Amino acid sequence: MCRNIRPLFNFDPPVTDEEVRAASLQFVRKISGFTRPSKANEDAFDRGVEEVAAAARRLIDALVTTAPARDREIEAAKAKARAAERYGT
Numbered sequence: 312m313c314r315n316i317r318p319l320f321n322f323d324p325p326v327t328d329e330e331v332r333a334a335s336l337q338f339v340r341k342i343s344g345f346t347r348p349s350k351a352n353e354d355a356f357d358r359g360v361e362e363v364a365a366a367a368r369r370l371i372d373a374l375v376t377t378a379p380a381r382d383r384e385i386e387a388a389k390a391k392a393r394a395a396e397r398y399g400t
């Protein structure tokens with residue numbers, strides 16, 4: 312899985328459309344093998360990003376949980392601590 316794709320469900324405040332699109336872009340880049348597509352593939356690439364974003368938004372909106380929403384700042388701090396341990400920074 313691409314390291315830049317992060318969980319988007321059950322956060323407070325809720326995920327934005329920009330965050331869903333960014334994750335979708337990373338996913339399409341990963342499966343297509345293109346960081347930036349050629350002009351010939353640009354339309355298909357962009358359409359893929361939009362379709363994945365729409366599907367991801369529908370999924371996130373349909374999911375339910377009884378768990379309390381996660382705080383973005385706390386989760387970011389945990390990720391920084393894991394990175395510091397992993398990379399020694």
